[in-house]
Amino acid sequence: MRRFAVLVLMVMTAFGLVALAEGEIKAGFIYVGPIGDYGWSFAHNEAREMLDQEFDWLETVYVESVPEGQAGTFIDQLVAQGCNVIFTTSFGFMDETIEAAARYPDVIFAHCSGFKRAPNSATYMADFYQVYYLNGIMAGALTKSGKIGYVGAFPIPEVKRHINAFTIGVREANPDAEVHVKWIYEWFNPAAAKEAAEALIAEGCDVFAFTEDSPTVVQVAAENGFVSFGHYTPMYQFAPDKVVSGQIVHWEAIYRDFLTKVHQGLYTNENLQHVDYWWLLSQGAVEVGAEPGMMINPVFKDDLKAYIIDHPTFGEISAYDLVMVRHNQMADPGVTFDPFQGPVYDRKGNLVVPEGMWPSVDTLITLEWAVEGVVGPWPGEPGE
Amino acid sequence: MKRFGPFLLERRLAPPRGVVLGVSVLAVVLALLVGAVIFAGYGVDPWHAYATIAKSTLGSRYGLMEILRRTIPLLLCGVGLVISFRAQFWNIGAEGQLLAGAVAATGVALFSGIPRPWLLPAMFGAGFLAGAIWGMIPAFLKVKLKVNDVISTLMMNYIMIYIVEWLIHGPWKGPTMRGFAYTDTFSKAGWLPLLPLSRVHWPTLVIGVAAAVLAALVLARTRLGYEVRVVGESEGAARYAGINFLRVSLAVMLLSGGLAGLAGVGEVAGIHHKLLSPTQVSMNYGYTAIIVAWLARGSPLAAIVTSLLFGLIFAAGDVIKVSLRMPFQVTGVFNGLILFFLIGVELLMYWRVKLSPKGEGWTGKAGSSGS
Structure with a gap:
């Protein structure tokens, strides 16, 4: 029985490696507001939809109206669904993102508008x-x-x-x-x-x-x-x-750059400690x-x-x-x-x-x- | 007795427990049926939907833990409200009392300097006291100045919401939060321990269950409990018996507000570890607890069951959002349906329905037979 379990684990790991080798990205987005708010969450979601269309190696999922203090719960569920990149799009999700980054060292995180980073967690902001x-x-x-x-x-x-x-x-x-x-x-x-x-x-x-x-x-x-x-x-x-x-705002500019670099292997779960996007007019954000x-x-x-x-x-x-x-x-x-x-x-x-x-x-x-x-x-x- | 087509309706004063349970289950089943129509309308197979929800909530350790986490504040507020409702004190202010507890716990955690083993007990103590004071003000106003308790407790919520806003934007704004409206994070000594691999701050859960048991004992076995019940049954009888209204009202709201305050301590010390926007501290737990208490029908122990039910409903809403990829508004529709039917079937509890062809059963005799 134990041997069988080990075998299953090995197959799953191999499968995971194959998936990574192919560079498939499943990105999860966590929004603080409803996507119909005509503001912040709406704009992030527009960018997500645009990139989902643009890249055939990208699959995206999202959760809207997530209260602070519950981002961790939803990160767990997105990881369980197979997301290997997760964007958390509210300042209030900062600590929960950093905690999740420690919990899931193989998953890549990016937190919008905060200032705490980790080897597998970057920060980004488009400012006006x-x-x-x-x-x-x-x-x-x-x-x-x-x-x-x-x-x-x-x-x-x-x-x-x-x-x-x-x-x-x-x-x-x-x-x-x-x-x-x-x-x-x-x-x-x-x-x-x-x-x-x-x-x-x-x-x-x-x-x-x-x-x-x-x-x-x-x-x-x-x-x-x-x-x-x-x-x-x-x-x-x-x-x-x-x-x-x-x-x-053009969040897609930042998401496109970040996801492309993950896809190309330039961004990994080990080198994001100093990756901080502060994108303005000149970057088209x-x-x-x-x-x-x-x-x-x-x-x-x-x-x-x-x-x-x-x-x-x-x-x-x-x-x-x-x-x-x-x-x-x-x-x-x-x-x-x-x-x-x-x-x-x-x-x-x-x-x-x-x-x-x-x-x-x-x-x-x-x-x-x-x-x-x-x-x-x-x-x-x-x-x- | 009333006739309604071929049916006879007979008033029932105290519904037997079996009827209460049966009718409540019927309500949930009806809600699930209408929910199935909504799922189908959205293009999601209802069987698949319910199977997914059941599997992700009741069917996994993770799901069960999420239910417990949501249950904690509802249980504490719910038990408190059961006590006040028993005395016919309509406390709509659990939300504000919860926030008062959160504020007091934050103050103690950030500024008291109490060392490790005593910090958390002090936070709970301060939270209970703050919630109790916030609850006793309307009690005092009601007895002394005849201010309507529904209005005053409700309005006190808004006052507390603005106090929290003022604190996080003003004097308590955390220097480490870079200008954002949060207090600083508590030191680890002010963090509640969690059950392994979960977000369940178990000390608060234990306090909640203990509070339910104690409240049941107080209501059933003590002089205060007796007075509360008399006041609740008949104000006139209570006056005649010489019961001190001010004392009973203050005691009831001390407990009711205090328990809600403890729920607030649990939220900031167990989940957020800081004070933040009031709409994020409490997901309207104080208001949902009104329904929790109301469905518990005066029994603090039943509040354990009803708060678990609402913990499940909240957790199911999350599953609908994430696993079924439905818009978040559907969660609200789904929760609303269950409430609608639970409240809608209330009628069936207090009226016995009998099928009876026209012309028969017009006498009280026919109607009362079989009881």
Whole structure:
């Protein structure tokens, strides 16, 4: 009996080796939200479907709406189903991913938005701060009241970084404009987003940007005749005359690169300790646009071309041209500009990025300050 | 007695146990039948679906452990709610009391500096106390100011949710969490031990079972239990007997809230090891426990069975999501069906149905025969 068991084990192992030799990958995705949320989990799932079609050596499965504290359970079940690559797509899954990586040393893991790695567990993130900066230039040029409204999800470094980059863009086009911020403490809550947008309208804001996983702010702004910037997925369709541009993510860029390298044997379960994707415009992980391929809604092109900025570097330049120049500086492989290029002062007057310097990735992912021009409560602001 | 077509309906005051059990099983079977239609509509063979669910939950050690893990908070909250419902105190606030326990345990784990062997007992003690205080406030308001207990206990949930949000975004935000809204991770001394190869934090499970047994003893054998039962049966009789309402209400909510608080300790010390967003600390366990308690029909021991049933339903939902690849919303539909039928067949417990051709059985005699 025991001999038979050993034989079975040997056959199974051999079979496993054959499967690996052929480079078949079964990738499991664990999502924090429902795939129909029109935001974060939706975007990850779109990328998964795209790659599943693209590669014949790839099979994918997913689990949606996984609560924190239960990712480990679902990782166990995906491994039991034969997954040899697992992506966990929420910061809250970090510790459970690292624990699972220790439990399954033969499985390759990648955790989105975290900072803990292991020999068989990488990290990855597609970040929007450059995109928000370019949206900010457009917003600064288009505001009449000088007040721009921002509906924020949570006061955490990621969202703070985006509001700061947006505000830097706004002030580059319009040095006197302000960005008014309201927090809703939810990633997905259309009712709260509507309330916040209406409160910002009451404060006199006439251009809107946001971090929330629904098109609510776009719709509320458009109903009141105001323009806005889409967030996370293409939102042009929700208000074709009122969506100027926006932020679009391309998770498939990162997933394609990672899975191809696993397939080619470049990434193994032993060499991921220092693999950290921090992908931006130049790697094609994010895009500026109201829709893919539509960087600026044609409706607003003339207004942006007519808005002339007296720029310290470029002299007299239109907002439209400034967006194009800055975009090229950041989208070309050799990046020559960063929105946070110093000197950057926080709104309390402290120098946070010295003259001529660029902040490190570490600074960017932990920053808590608010730049000059941000108006409103800012929980966790240094020096409080 | 009522006539309904060819049927006669006769009111039954206390349904015998066999009827309660039989009718409950009938409800689950009906739900499974309707569920089969949904599976078939989605293109999944119902037999295959149920076989997969049974195999992955009841049929494997891993599945059984998952059921137990989900059972723990439901059992503790459920036993507490059984006690309060027996006294006709409608505690809808187990969710908030659970969170209060989680907050207190976190505070002790992170800031008390109590050394290893005493840290976990201190966390449980603080969690019980916090849940109890959060539960006793509505009791006090009800007796002294006649504030409706359903409303006040429900509203206290929201207050506690915002307290947790404030803590994790404000004073307790962990420096090691890089700005994300979590407290720091507890030191290992504040982690509950797990059953081998599982996520079952067994000390909390033991406390839950012990609480069910003790609650049954208290209700059946002690003066407090007697007073609780009298208050629950008839407020007038209780007043006449000179029972102190404030004392009974506070005692009931001390236990009810305290037990929910222990459930909160189990979640943070056994699973998360930190305080985090309230919707992640509790998967609405405090609300699901209302149904657990209600189906237990006043018996703390029965709450062990009903909480296991809901542990199974939650675990089955996970299987539907992962193994059957159905959208997560189906899990909710599936759970809802079982609840719908369990509550729907309630009628059958309190009404005896007899087939009787028209014209017969209009007298009380015919209807009561056979009882």
